[in-house]
Amino acid sequence: MTETTAPSRPAPRAKRSGRLARRYAAERRFRAYGIAAIALSITFLLLLFGSILNQAWSALQQTRIGLDIHFDAALLDPDGTRDPAILAKADYGALVKKAWRERFPEVRKRRDKRALRRLLSVGAPYELAAMASADPGLIGTTQRVWLTASDDVDMWLKGKLAEGGGKRAKIGAKALGWLTMLRDEGRLERQFNSAFFTAGDSREPELAGVWGAVAGSFFTLVVCLGLAFPFGVMTAVYLQEFAPRNRWTDLIEVNTNNLAAVPSIVFGLLGLAVLLNFAGLPRSAPLVGGIVLALMTLPTIIIAGRAALQAVPPSIREAALGVGASEMQVVLHHVLPLAMPGILTGTILGAARALGETAPLLMIGMVAFIVDIPADFTDPATALPVQIYLWADAPERAFAERTAAAILVLLGFLVCMNLAAVMLRRAFEQRW
Amino acid sequence: MSLPDDTTPPEAANMIVARDVDVHYDDKQALFGVSLDVVGGNVTALIGPSGCGKSTFLRCLNRMNDVIEGCRVSGRIEIEGEDIYDRSLDVVQLRARVGMVFQKPNPFPKSIYDNIAYGPRIHGLAASRGELDEIVERSLVRAGLWDEAKDRLRQPGTSLSGGQQQRLCIARAIAVDPQVVLMDEPCSALDPIATARIEELIDELRQNYTILIVTHSMQQAARVSQRTAFFHLGYLVEVGTTEQIFTNPHDSRTQDYITGRFG
Numbered sequence: 257m258t259e260t261t262a263p264s265r266p267a268p269r270a271k272r273s274g275r276l277a278r279r280y281a282a283e284r285r286f287r288a289y290g291i292a293a294i295a296l297s298i299t300f301l302l303l304l305f306g307s308i309l310n311q312a313w314s315a316l317q318q319t320r321i322g323l324d325i326h327f328d329a330a331l332l333d334p335d336g337t338r339d340p341a342i343l344a345k346a347d348y349g350a351l352v353k354k355a356w357r358e359r360f361p362e363v364r365k366r367r368d369k370r371a372l373r374r375l376l377s378v379g380a381p382y383e384l385a386a387m388a389s390a391d392p393g394l395i396g397t398t399q400r401v402w403l404t405a406s407d408d409v410d411m412w413l414k415g416k417l418a419e420g421g422g423k424r425a426k427i428g429a430k431a432l433g434w435l436t437m438l439r440d441e442g443r444l445e446r447q448f449n450s451a452f453f454t455a456g457d458s459r460e461p462e463l464a465g466v467w468g469a470v471a472g473s474f475f476t477l478v479v480c481l482g483l484a485f486p487f488g489v490m491t492a493v494y495l496q497e498f499a500p501r502n503r504w505t506d507l508i509e510v511n512t513n514n515l516a517a518v519p520s521i522v523f524g525l526l527g528l529a530v531l532l533n534f535a536g537l538p539r540s541a542p543l544v545g546g547i548v549l550a551l552m553t554l555p556t557i558i559i560a561g562r563a564a565l566q567a568v569p570p571s572i573r574e575a576a577l578g579v580g581a582s583e584m585q586v587v588l589h590h591v592l593p594l595a596m597p598g599i600l601t602g603t604i605l606g607a608a609r610a611l612g613e614t615a616p617l618l619m620i621g622m623v624a625f626i627v628d629i630p631a632d633f634t635d636p637a638t639a640l641p642v643q644i645y646l647w648a649d650a651p652e653r654a655f656a657e658r659t660a661a662a663i664l665v666l667l668g669f670l671v672c673m674n675l676a677a678v679m680l681r682r683a684f685e686q687r688w
Numbered sequence: 689m690s691l692p693d694d695t696t697p698p699e700a701a702n703m704i705v706a707r708d709v710d711v712h713y714d715d716k717q718a719l720f721g722v723s724l725d726v727v728g729g730n731v732t733a734l735i736g737p738s739g740c741g742k743s744t745f746l747r748c749l750n751r752m753n754d755v756i757e758g759c760r761v762s763g764r765i766e767i768e769g770e771d772i773y774d775r776s777l778d779v780v781q782l783r784a785r786v787g788m789v790f791q792k793p794n795p796f797p798k799s800i801y802d803n804i805a806y807g808p809r810i811h812g813l814a815a816s817r818g819e820l821d822e823i824v825e826r827s828l829v830r831a832g833l834w835d836e837a838k839d840r841l842r843q844p845g846t847s848l849s850g851g852q853q854q855r856l857c858i859a860r861a862i863a864v865d866p867q868v869v870l871m872d873e874p875c876s877a878l879d880p881i882a883t884a885r886i887e888e889l890i891d892e893l894r895q896n897y898t899i900l901i902v903t904h905s906m907q908q909a910a911r912v913s914q915r916t917a918f919f920h921l922g923y924l925v926e927v928g929t930t931e932q933i934f935t936n937p938h939d940s941r942t943q944d945y946i947t948g949r950f951g
């Protein structure tokens with residue numbers, strides 16, 4: 257007996273230690289896989305951000321040309337009234353022409369003159385108009401004014417335009433000569449591109465800005481959340497806390513889950529058919545866009561809300577019922593506040609998805625070219641992702657960097673929303 | 689099934705009278721014709737093996753079974769002569785009269801103060817802030833938690849230890865001034881020292897409240913209760929004074945259970 261058992265003893269121990277080593281190795285490998293996966297995702301994320309940032313940063317600057325503009329009183333305000341209405345209507349283009357003539361008196365041919373004028377943006381006279389209206393004291397004086405250059409000049413100065421190449425060159429040899437002269441005189445400068453953050457869309461890249469799209473997105477999102485959050489939470493609370501479990505509620509549950517998976521363009525078609533064609537709501541309006549996105553976000557909020565409500569421990573409900581709270585009090589005083597962080601997370605995720613949504617907005621006309629900045633819920637508007645889509649499609653080279661910058665703005669909004677979600681959750685959790 | 693024992697006091701003295709109570713969970717019957725009288729100002733222990741329906745019976749008394757889907761209660765239960773399953777009875781009022789303490793301490797994730805103030809608030813028991821403060825203090829004193837909690841009323845109830853949490857739950861239950869307090873294995877999640885404190889507390893509370901306590905511990909039943917009811921497989925087998933049940937049970941199943949032959 258002892259002879260047979262004694263030698264057999266070490267064997268299992270060795271076996272066991274071998275197994276142990278294998279187990280540790282497996283565990284280490286498992287962790288390594290996890291770290292590798294995270295490293296890979298971070299690399300891709302950095303690549304993505306890097307490439308966007310790399311393209312976008314130059315959009316923060318805009319080339320301007322310094323011209324000596326004589327605010328000619330005889331031209332702008334012949335009667336000397338300084339009346340803003342008259343100042344606004346005056347011919348500022350003529351001032352620009354005169355300034356060019358003074359700087360380049362040798363340019364005589366009509367074609368060349370036009371080429372010279374094209375170095376500046378078509379928006380340049382409006383900039384002068386704005387200056388004169390803001391400060392009538394300028395009239396009669398001569399000032400070095402920095403006027404927005406055209407997008408081609410901008411691209412050339414940023415080194416994004418191939419120089420002098422072939423037929424497709426946007427800047428002719430003569431223009432190149434003028435620009436070089438201007439640059440050497442210090443009349444060509446890259447300055448902060450404030451128009452990008454304050455202007456609406458434009459056909460001219462140098463005048464185009466995201467503010468119109470930001471305002472459109474804001475109004476759309478307000479409508480979307482204003483509708484989807486209360487309806488979603490009420491639905492979730494009713495279904496989870498009060499509704500009897502029967503065939504109808506099962507059907508509703510299946511359908512909510514299905515609805516969450518419906519392609520977003522279908523909601524756009526619904527908006528087109530029902531809200532525009534049947535109910536006659538205005539096209540391209542944030543109101544309609546918000547309703548459509550609310551329909552799309554609603555299932556997400558309902559599902560997240562139900563999950564959050566379900567996660568509230570039953571012991572809390574029992575405790576509240578036990579001291580004589582009515583079912584509504586149990587929900588409103590205890591269950592809903594406890595579920596709120598989860599509901600908010602779901603809502604913000606849904607809203608973030610809605611903010612980045614393009615397809616349904618295309619169907620209801622929020623893809624239109626809109627210059628004016630929307631002031632309320634029924635003004636024609638576009639949204640940030642649609643603006644990105646529009647610019648990405650534009651042929652002008654200068655729109656490329658603006659597209660990237662607009663993507664950054666959108667990402668910035670998403671980051672802000674997620675931060676808000678985290679902060680809201682903190683605020684709710686600290687109350688307990 | 690249950691035999692009225694000779695120690696049953698006359699009906700009038702009984703706080704709770706249950707007659708022929710059947711409970712079904714969907715198709716499964718959990719209680720069979722339970723008839724039990726609970727004497728006021730007493731601690732009544734409900735004992736019996738797991739799954740025999742003790743908690744189910746307890747939940748009938750404050751109608752917590754109402755919120756369990758598929759649960760049907762039939763029979764008659766009166767508290768102080770009032771049929772608690774009567775249509776005109778307000779469940780919320782009933783639950784204020786019949787408080788409950790659960791197996792696992794379940795304070796609200798709120799401050800200690802708010803935990804206790806919640807019941808009086810929703811029932812409108814305090815006219816002013818001062819009155820509410822008084823109720824909170826009185827409840828904590830009665831639950832033996834005042835000395836430990838008076839300096840931390842604003843801290844979350846969940847920051848207390850397990851035994852303190854359970855006493856907080858008891859304080860919460862008595863804050864609405866109930867007549868009956870139901871306790872479903874209140875010590876099963878606690879260590880022996882905390883258990884001893886709760887047992888002492890139950891003994892003190894007996895003067896003001898009628899207490900029903902479900903317990904798995906024979907010793908606990910013997911220590912804290914004056915009367916004991918033994919349940920088995922959904923039937924009330926035997927009820928009597930604790931002394932009689934533990935020293936001289938009439939039913940052989942009771943005998944087997946208390947001597948540890950099953951359960």
Ligand SMILES: Nc1ncnc2c1ncn2[C@@H]1O[C@H](COP(=O)(O)OP(=O)(O)O)[C@@H](O)[C@H]1O
Binds near residue numbers: 736
């Ligand atoms: N919510 C419920 N749904 C279905 N069956 C239940 C439910 N609660 C208890 N039961 C059943 O009822 C019987 C009695 O349970 P319970 O009263 O919890 O027993 P005890 O508290 O004595 O251990 C058990 O068989 C249990 O399976």
Ligand SMILES: [Mg+2]
Binds near residue numbers: 872
């Ligand atoms: Mg139980």
